[in-house]
Amino acid sequence: MAFGLPAGQLSQAPNIHSWWDAAKIQEIESFKAQCNDLTLRILPCLAVHMGLPESFFAASHNQALPGNALKFMKYPKMPSKPGPDGLAARLAPHTDWGTLTLLFTEAPGLEVRDPANSWHDVPVIPGGIVVNIGDALSFWTGRKLKSTMHRIAWEKVPFDQDRYSIPYFAQPSFGGWFYTDMV
Numbered sequence: 001m002a003f004g005l006p007a008g009q010l011s012q013a014p015n016i017h018s019w020w021d022a023a024k025i026q027e028i029e030s031f032k033a034q035c036n037d038l039t040l041r042i043l044p045c046l047a048v049h050m051g052l053p054e055s056f057f058a059a060s061h062n063q064a065l066p067g068n069a070l071k072f073m074k075y076p077k078m079p080s081k082p083g084p085d086g087l088a089a090r091l092a093p094h095t096d097w098g099t100l101t102l103l104f105t106e107a108p109g110l111e112v113r114d115p116a117n118s119w120h121d122v123p124v125i126p127g128g129i130v131v132n133i134g135d136a137l138s139f140w141t142g143r144k145l146k147s148t149m150h151r152i153a154w155e156k157v158p159f160d161q162d163r164y165s166i167p168y169f170a171q172p173s174f175g176g177w178f179y180t181d182m183v
């Protein structure tokens with residue numbers, strides 16, 4: 001289930017189930033706001049490190065516009081262990097399309113691909129957050145920052161267990177500008 005509406009508007013979403021009561025929706029709003037604040041603290045660090053004005057990336061992000069999304073994911077357990085011809089991944093290799101993704105999970109299974117095409121496990125650090133660079137930030141920086149190719153391999157998660165994760169996708173604002181020539 002994804003919550004992508006602008007800050008403060010989740011309760012108006014037509015697809016919110018009746019069992020999401022006001023307190024639960026408020027909890028999600030407030031968690032989304034904390035995720036947004038964190039991305040707005042990370043983006044200036046990247047900008048300053050690259051010799052750019054502090055607000056260079058962050059200024060094109062706006063919580064009041066649609067796009068930034070918090071997603072609750074459940075990867076259901078499988079009825080039997082896939083054979084050699086079975087599924088290769090629970091989530092196919094991909095890059096995220098926004099600027100930054102914050103990933104919250106306590107389950108193993110996430111792998112990232114290095115430039116030599118080898119896959120590496122991402123360790124689960126209790127209370128830790130995985131931060132991935134997305135395609136928009138990669139494009140914006142002329143690929144100085146690279147979007148992370150990642151997947152969820154089924155071998156790393158017991159096939160008879162559900163897997164849960166919560167990614168937060170930060171997106172540049174609709175109508176925001178990418179000044180790629182400064183980077």
Ligand SMILES: O=C(O)CCC(=O)C(=O)O
Binds near residue numbers: 096105166167
């Ligand atoms: O479930 C995960 O750990 C990763 C999810 C992901 O990569 C995505 O939804 O884009």
Ligand SMILES: [Fe+2]
Binds near residue numbers: 094095150
């Ligand atoms: Fe992803």
